[in-house]
Amino acid sequence: MTIQEIYLLALKMGMEADPRGKKGVEAYLKRQNKDYDQLTPKKREHFDTETLTNPYSDTRILFGDPKKNVKKVLAGIDSNGAEVLLVDRLNQKGAGIDLLIGHHPAGHALASLHEVMDILVDIYSANGVDENVAYSLLQETMGLVKRKFGPINHSQAVDAARLLDVPLLALHTVWDNIGDNFMKNHILGREYGSLGDVLDAICEIPEFKEAIKGKNGPSIVSGSEKGRTGKIMVSFTGGTNPSKELYKALAEAGVGTLVEMHIPEESLQELKKEHINAIDVGHMAADSIGANLFLDELEKRGVAVVPASGLIRVKRTKTKKN
Numbered sequence: 001m002t003i004q005e006i007y008l009l010a011l012k013m014g015m016e017a018d019p020r021g022k023k024g025v026e027a028y029l030k031r032q033n034k035d036y037d038q039l040t041p042k043k044r045e046h047f048d049t050e051t052l053t054n055p056y057s058d059t060r061i062l063f064g065d066p067k068k069n070v071k072k073v074l075a076g077i078d079s080n081g082a083e084v085l086l087v088d089r090l091n092q093k094g095a096g097i098d099l100l101i102g103h104h105p106a107g108h109a110l111a112s113l114h115e116v117m118d119i120l121v122d123i124y125s126a127n128g129v130d131e132n133v134a135y136s137l138l139q140e141t142m143g144l145v146k147r148k149f150g151p152i153n154h155s156q157a158v159d160a161a162r163l164l165d166v167p168l169l170a171l172h173t174v175w176d177n178i179g180d181n182f183m184k185n186h187i188l189g190r191e192y193g194s195l196g197d198v199l200d201a202i203c204e205i206p207e208f209k210e211a212i213k214g215k216n217g218p219s220i221v222s223g224s225e226k227g228r229t230g231k232i233m234v235s236f237t238g239g240t241n242p243s244k245e246l247y248k249a250l251a252e253a254g255v256g257t258l259v260e261m262h263i264p265e266e267s268l269q270e271l272k273k274e275h276i277n278a279i280d281v282g283h284m285a286a287d288s289i290g291a292n293l294f295l296d297e298l299e300k301r302g303v304a305v306v307p308a309s310g311l312i313r314v315k316r317t318k319t320k321k322n
């Protein structure tokens, strides 16, 4: 596969798993195109035209010739300077890695992380929060996220990749959408007697079994094992966590249990006050799920995968090669 083919496969899988549904993603892209059409020619010069067809600002080819053929990738949760150096070092030893794929975005994919948070409006409104409230609260958070990541040195990894000629691909929301979809299918639609039963169901998943061995498994962070669940909500995508006010709105929306990748401390305090149960499944294992389902597809197409940087590799398909 070429880098471009890998990127396009990621976009396709990400959109298929998007919590907004196909129609929601199309509506989002339509809005982007409308915005672009209304811009003056001068403003168009600065417009990122990739956003007209790619709804994920944190999913991009950050360095490398899209036409380059890829036989082996190193895939990790992070792709910082260290991972770029790791690829270069491994290649010195003859590893033959053609592409570095990272989940947490670097470069402009990180600087624009707030742009993918539109997904959260739909996730929260699907769980009963009024969409006008979710939208309004998220506008504030998007501003905060933009200002938080704005001053960071975004281009370090991309500069290292350029100097060492290591092609670099960021796949953030795409993998999170795939993981979100998998978790919803696994968790929702079952009957649970208690919160402990939900935790047990999560711990059946191999990535979490592995994380438990590393003392970093899922845990109940609000509520107790014997507690009743109420309505369960799974949230694994949307860039980053929303504000504590939006978590608070979940109580009014009738959500009883929240299953999340990671929950900031101040939001957790808010959830406890509202008597909403919360299960923090553990960040790296959670991020590994979407990664693995995508990487299985690469292996099926003959691309070898070297897991690194916190990725707990679990294969769900049997491949001829590897």
Ligand SMILES: [Fe+2]
Pocket (backbone or CB within 6 Å): 103, 172, 176, 287
């Ligand atoms: Fe993630």
Ligand SMILES: [Fe+2]
Pocket (backbone or CB within 6 Å): 104, 283, 287
């Ligand atoms: Fe993450």
